[in-house]
Amino acid sequence: MFYPTFESKNNHVVHIVKDQNNCLCELKHNSFYELNRKDLRNIVFRPVKDVTCESCLDKLDEIKDLL
Numbered sequence: 649m650f651y652p653t654f655e656s657k658n659n660h661v662v663h664i665v666k667d668q669n670n671c672l673c674e675l676k677h678n679s680f681y682e683l684n685r686k687d688l689r690n691i692v693f694r695p696v697k698d699v700t701c702e703s704c705l706d707k708l709d710e711i712k713d714l715l
């Protein structure tokens with residue numbers, strides 16, 4: 649299963665993207681505040697094993713049954 653992911657530039661944590669402004673872990677919302685069109689190209693589909701954000705993974709675990 650592949651998910652759209654975003655790698656944060658400051659700490660290189662890989663998050664799962666929920667929409668253009670948020671990743672799955674709502675706590676990271678602010679880190680996407682400066683996301684621009686260029687950054688959107690950095691969103692790539694990766695297997696879930698590449699995701700390193702624990703919060704995103706926890707959230708995915710909660711909602712994957714609904715997807």
Ligand SMILES: [Zn+2]
Nearest residue numbers: 663673701704
């Ligand atoms: Zn995250």
